[in-house]
Amino acid sequence: MVGMATRKWTGAREWLLLGTVLGSVTPDLDNLAVAVATLTGGATEGLHRTVTHSLLFVEAAIIVFYVIGMVKKDARWKNLGYGLGLGILLHILVDMVLWFNGVYLLWPMGGEIGLWKEYPAGLAWLYDFNEQAAEFLFFGIFLWALGSWARKFGTDGEFLGKLRFWMWFEFALFAIFFVLLLLGKKFAIVSGGLYLVSILMVFFVTIRMRKTLEAA
Numbered sequence: 146m147v148g149m150a151t152r153k154w155t156g157a158r159e160w161l162l163l164g165t166v167l168g169s170v171t172p173d174l175d176n177l178a179v180a181v182a183t184l185t186g187g188a189t190e191g192l193h194r195t196v197t198h199s200l201l202f203v204e205a206a207i208i209v210f211y212v213i214g215m216v217k218k219d220a221r222w223k224n225l226g227y228g229l230g231l232g233i234l235l236h237i238l239v240d241m242v243l244w245f246n247g248v249y250l251l252w253p254m255g256g257e258i259g260l261w262k263e264y265p266a267g268l269a270w271l272y273d274f275n276e277q278a279a280e281f282l283f284f285g286i287f288l289w290a291l292g293s294w295a296r297k298f299g300t301d302g303e304f305l306g307k308l309r310f311w312m313w314f315e316f317a318l319f320a321i322f323f324v325l326l327l328l329g330k331k332f333a334i335v336s337g338g339l340y341l342v343s344i345l346m347v348f349f350v351t352i353r354m355r356k357t358l359e360a361a
């Protein structure tokens with residue numbers, strides 16, 4: 146959603162906004178590595194909010210797609226790379242301000258940098274809310290926003306049925322886990338698994354609806 150909001154000041158370069166929105170999601174795909182490590186009994190330490198949440202990753206995304214754009218002689222790939230870099234950077238900044246622990250901004254050097262070491266005691270509920278419920282709410286709102294753009298610009302009409310399904314899927318997950326949380330129940334493994342399904346779905350839905358982002 147932060148990525149979508151940049152379109153007012155980044156201009157209408159092809160694939161730029163697509164890159165920014167995808168870039169805003171990309172850093173947390175490192176949770177897939179955490180899941181693989183968890184399932185195989187490996188160490189999860191140092192996998193999340195490290196390399197994909199660093200300035201090095203921002204630079205790497207820009208450089209890799211700049212080179213692809215040069216090789217293919219197609220400026221759109223460079224735009225995609227600039228967008229990815231911007232999106233990843235915005236994600237990192239939001240994490241540093243809102244999340245309950247920092248990011249390894251200067252990875253592979255330095256430790257966690259962020260506003261909080263942990264939330265103050267009075268905000269402990271926010272930890273569980275963020276960990277188990279909030280992601281589903283915001284995935285749902287993001288899909289709703291994509292759908293409202295698609296209707297406004299008359300794009301991706303043939304996909305809107307599926308989009309609506311996924312949107313309600315996310316709102317339903319939010320409702321279920323929020324109620325469970327109110328009842329004092331935590332299901333970290335289940336909600337974590339559904340979170341992975343959700344973030345991959347959002348990544349591919351964004352690519353599927355690139356025409357809508359191009360029209361915005």
Ligand SMILES: [Zn+2]
Nearest residue numbers: 172173194240
């Ligand atoms: Zn993150």
